[in-house]
Amino acid sequence: MxxxxxxxxCGSIVPDPLQTLEPVTTPTGxxxxxxxxxxxxxxxxxxHALFEAAHLAKQHPGSKVWLVSIGPKAKLQQVMMTVAxxxxxxLIAIDGPAGGFTESAEIAAALAEAIQGLPGLDKSRLLVxxxxxxxxxxxxxxxxxxxxxxxIVDQFQGVDQLTVRPDGSFQVLxxxxxxxxxxxxxxxxxxxxxxxxxxxxxxxxxxxxxxLNMRTVMPALQRAKPTKISNEGVTFPSVSLPKQRRETKIxxxxxxxxxxxEIVEWIGKE
Amino acid sequence: xxxxxxxxxxxPAMGGFLTTxxxxxxxxxxTPLVESAATPGLPPQVICYERADDIGFGVSGVVTPARSIKxxxxxxxxxxxxxxxxxxxxxxxxxxxxxxxSRRSASLRIADALIRAGRWALPYEHNALNLPWVPPxxxxxDGLVLSLGQFMQWVGAxxxxxxxxxxxxxxxxxxxxxxxGKVAGVRLADQGTDRKGQPADGFMAGMDIRAALTVIGDGxxxxxxxxxxxxxxxxxxxxxxxxxxxxxxxxxxPPHADLEPGTxxxxxxxxxxxxxxxxxxxxGRIASLGIFVPSWFDNPVRTAYRYLQHWMLHxxxxxxxxxxxxxxxxxxxxxxxxxxxxxxxxxxxxxxxGEGSGSTNxxxxxxxxxAWATGSLxxxxxxxxxxxxxxxxxxxxEQAYVRRRRESWVEKEGRIxxxxxxxxQRGVVTGLLGMGLTGLSGGRLHLPGKPLPPHRRxxxxxxxxxxxxxxxxxxxxxxxxxxxxxxxxxxxMDRVGWPTIPFDGKLxxxxxxxxxTGGKVQAPAGYADHVVFIDxxxxxxxxxxxxxxxxxxxxxxxxxxxxxxxxxxxxxHCGACLWNCSQxxxxxxxxxxxxxxxxxxxxxxxxx
Numbered sequence: 001m002x003x004x005x006x007x008x009x010c011g012s013i014v015p016d017p018l019q020t021l022e023p024v025t026t027p028t029g030x031x032x033x034x035x036x037x038x039x040x041x042x043x044x045x046x047x048h049a050l051f052e053a054a055h056l057a058k059q060h061p062g063s064k065v066w067l068v069s070i071g072p073k074a075k076l077q078q079v080m081m082t083v084a085x086x087x088x089x090x091l092i093a094i095d096g097p098a099g100g101f102t103e104s105a106e107i108a109a110a111l112a113e114a115i116q117g118l119p120g121l122d123k124s125r126l127l128v129x130x131x132x133x134x135x136x137x138x139x140x141x142x143x144x145x146x147x148x149x150x151x152i153v154d155q156f157q158g159v160d161q162l163t164v165r166p167d168g169s170f171q172v173l174x175x176x177x178x179x180x181x182x183x184x185x186x187x188x189x190x191x192x193x194x195x196x197x198x199x200x201x202x203x204x205x206x207x208x209x210x211x212l213n214m215r216t217v218m219p220a221l222q223r224a225k226p227t228k229i230s231n232e233g234v235t236f237p238s239v240s241l242p243k244q245r246r247e248t249k250i251x252x253x254x255x256x257x258x259x260x261x262e263i264v265e266w267i268g269k270e
Numbered sequence: 271x272x273x274x275x276x277x278x279x280x281x282p283a284m285g286g287f288l289t290t291x292x293x294x295x296x297x298x299x300x301t302p303l304v305e306s307a308a309t310p311g312l313p314p315q316v317i318c319y320e321r322a323d324d325i326g327f328g329v330s331g332v333v334t335p336a337r338s339i340k341x342x343x344x345x346x347x348x349x350x351x352x353x354x355x356x357x358x359x360x361x362x363x364x365x366x367x368x369x370x371x372s373r374r375s376a377s378l379r380i381a382d383a384l385i386r387a388g389r390w391a392l393p394y395e396h397n398a399l400n401l402p403w404v405p406p407x408x409x410x411x412d413g414l415v416l417s418l419g420q421f422m423q424w425v426g427a428x429x430x431x432x433x434x435x436x437x438x439x440x441x442x443x444x445x446x447x448x449x450x451g452k453v454a455g456v457r458l459a460d461q462g463t464d465r466k467g468q469p470a471d472g473f474m475a476g477m478d479i480r481a482a483l484t485v486i487g488d489g490x491x492x493x494x495x496x497x498x499x500x501x502x503x504x505x506x507x508x509x510x511x512x513x514x515x516x517x518x519x520x521x522x523x524p525p526h527a528d529l530e531p532g533t534x535x536x537x538x539x540x541x542x543x544x545x546x547x548x549x550x551x552x553x554g555r556i557a558s559l560g561i562f563v564p565s566w567f568d569n570p571v572r573t574a575y576r577y578l579q580h581w582m583l584h585x586x587x588x589x590x591x592x593x594x595x596x597x598x599x600x601x602x603x604x605x606x607x608x609x610x611x612x613x614x615x616x617x618x619x620x621x622x623x624g625e626g627s628g629s630t631n632x633x634x635x636x637x638x639x640x641a642w643a644t645g646s647l648x649x650x651x652x653x654x655x656x657x658x659x660x661x662x663x664x665x666x667x668e669q670a671y672v673r674r675r676r677e678s679w680v681e682k683e684g685r686i687x688x689x690x691x692x693x694x695q696r697g698v699v700t701g702l703l704g705m706g707l708t709g710l711s712g713g714r715l716h717l718p719g720k721p722l723p724p725h726r727r728x729x730x731x732x733x734x735x736x737x738x739x740x741x742x743x744x745x746x747x748x749x750x751x752x753x754x755x756x757x758x759x760x761x762x763m764d765r766v767g768w769p770t771i772p773f774d775g776k777l778x779x780x781x782x783x784x785x786x787t788g789g790k791v792q793a794p795a796g797y798a799d800h801v802v803f804i805d806x807x808x809x810x811x812x813x814x815x816x817x818x819x820x821x822x823x824x825x826x827x828x829x830x831x832x833x834x835x836x837x838x839x840x841x842x843h844c845g846a847c848l849w850n851c852s853q854x855x856x857x858x859x860x861x862x863x864x865x866x867x868x869x870x871x872x873x874x875x876x877x878x
Contacts, residue, residue, distance in 0.1 A: 018790035
């Protein structure tokens with residue numbers, strides 16, 4: 001097993017989770033109302049994958065992290081100004097849609113093509129990371145298809161932990177039913193991990209990391225190739241947001257047991 | 271870390287600076303204009319740090335003449351900027367009191383009675399008098415209605431797309447680096463701390479960013495600009511006692527609203543005579559609307575949010591708003607001392623631009639255009655110095671930047687406006703007359719008034735409500751509110767006859783709902799509290815606790831032992847606590863007892 005890795009993280013942008021979203025129907029299919037007005041962030045699932053990738057790379061000198069991202073170029077540029085302060089990576093930008101109303105097979109094809117085109121990529125050292133799901137869609141199919149297109153058969157989904165053993169093999173903890181983990185061992189690369197939340201906190205903003213990343217981020221954005229996602233043959237019979245009900249209550253120093261009891265009672269009213 | 275130019279705050283002034291600068295740092299043949307001293311071989315390294323979590327967060331909807339913006343972008347097409355529209359119609363309306371709870375002087379009550387008596391002959395509608403004429407000095411014709419959030423995102427994309435400057439959001443700057451009387455750069459905020467700023471999990475000490483030039487455009491409550499003022503003082507005769515908080519909604523107008531994009535309303539007279547209102551109509555049946563609550567409004571429990579709701583419910587506005595939906599909400603402090611509050615614009619290694627540099631025009635009520643212009647003027651001066659290989663000394667910056675500013679329309683118009691609002695220190699009618707006098711005389715005439723710091727100006731609650739609420743009843747209400755952990759303002763408003771707000775869950779929502787669904791406020795973990803009460807004893811003794819009622823986000827609440835409690839997760843960084851505080855700083859009576867430090871988080875809406 002190699003002692004350093006080529007880690008490719010697939011991750012795009014989503015509307016800032018604090019925004020109020022409203023689906024609308026457009027001539028080209030469903031969309032979010034005023035999507036261009038909404039501030040965007042790196043998909044939180046992909047964010048976990050990126051932070052785990054950087055952590056792994058830091059532990060194994062000689063490793064490299066790429067972030068392959070499909071999204072509207074202007075929005076990608078804006079989001080990168082925040083993300084690029086977090087951890088070192090090289091951006092591969094693809095100019096395309098970032099909403100959830102796209103055919104995941106087409107997105108996977110574009111991502112796989114971009115990964116295959118990475119100069120100097122060594123498949124024997126390749127780890128493909130990404131979000132298990134996406135904040136724009138919970139289908140969890142894109143990353144799996146990226147792996148299939150790249151011929152990666154060792155795939156792990158819902159990953160919370162990856163530990164490299166002294167012999168170079170690694171152990172993976174995948175989420176399964178009942179709040180438990182399935183423990184797997186993997187002795188060869190390439191492999192693919194669809195991350196759940198992992199265990200790492202969001203890194204602080206580091207100006208030096210930002211300066212380092214900017215050497216590749218802006219050129220990558222400038223040469224971002226447009227990709228057409230046709231959505232051919234895809235229909236959306238209906239689109240709706242999860243039902244929300246919000247009741248605001250402000251309390252200080254409430255014991256956790258009391259909070260839990262109130263939440264249970266509140267859910268019971270539904 | 272070393273760079274050539276470090277900038278603090280990405281607002282309109284910095285937009286003007288970076289737009290102008292970025293176009294000239296690299297020649298047409300791709301070679302650098304000059305070589306970076308920090309990174310030899312490359313063009314000058316220019317970095318801008320912005321406190322908010324993204325560029326365009328926490329700024330406000332505006333109507334602006336946009337002269338300087340159009341100079342920077344001669345081919346500007348408003349259609350390319352979301353929510354931008356050319357100004358089409360302007361109206362000013364005097365709002366009468368339809369509920370009978372407003373605190374109006376005898377002269378205003380007489381004026382109201384005369385207007386009502388003669389309403390058949392006057393341009394009167396829906397309890398308001400439309401002024402038949404918009405004074406030339408207030409007109410914004412040929413200007414733009416903008417969402418400043420969207421505009422700044424658009425500007426950010428332009429300047430970052432140039433590849434010559436970097437804008438880093440979510441990175442608060444804690445302080446300037448002072449060395450031998452010079453500014454040698456900035457220190458970023460510590461990360462991974464507890465609320466008191468002590469190292470905690472993931473601690474990372476704020477990095478020093480050293481630069482030959484530090485450009486400060488962090489606005490009127492920015493900690494870097496304020497520390498410079500504390501260090502170097504203000505020029506003789508200048509003061510920064512006049513402020514206002516602007517609070518606004520961005521609203522999806524109801525289907526029946528037929529207001530054309532570019533329509534601009536300004537109002538005065540209601541909910542209190544001292545409170546001014548605005549409504550700007552964007553494309554897509556969206557409007558920005560809100561009120562300004564000035565520091566010379568002597569109510570010691572001035573909660574802008576409830577006043578804003580009563581203002582929206584005024585029949586003159588409600589006819590357009592009923593059935594609308596809140597999209598976004600926010601608030602911001604405005605430095606209203608204008609040219610008279612100008613700090614030292616340049617020193618060794620630093621320059622000041624934008625609102626915090628006293629560029630706002632008090633007569634025309636214009637700030638964005640002026641701020642942008644100061645940034646553009648600075649960029650021209652910086653290019654001149656870079657090309658000449660001159661260092662960024664005070665003398666050189668005075669010549670290259672301050673001289674340009676003194677010769678600009680910003681200065682000329684700022685001087686005309688300098689004393690335009692002094693009359694408001696003596697009352698709203700005097701203030702309006704003074705503004706009119708100044709405007710129509712081109713600044714030759716004004717009505718005088720002496721701006722005072724809040725500890726010499728803000729009356730007690732008992733004095734303000736004298737004759738309306740007995741002191742013992744105020745004491746009872748205060749005790750009840752303290753026990754509930756709420757401010758006093760709403761209880762007092764209820765008591766003097768303001769009607770209950772008929773919450774509809776869409777536009778008329780509770781303050782907390784506006785905060786969470788409209789402002790989308792949040793604070794990342796790992797930063798210290800940025801609002802600090804310096805002398806807690808003074809807080810305990812304070813009778814007004816105006817910081818609690820003036821807090822735009824209800825982030826300051828009654829706390830133990832009479833000392834207010836601060837909740838960073840609700841703070842929208844408007845800075846109202848800083849200038850509303852009625853207690854003087856223990857050692858510097860020119861300041862208040864609140865310190866407003868560098869902090870992360872705040873509003874998460876780019877529509878403001």
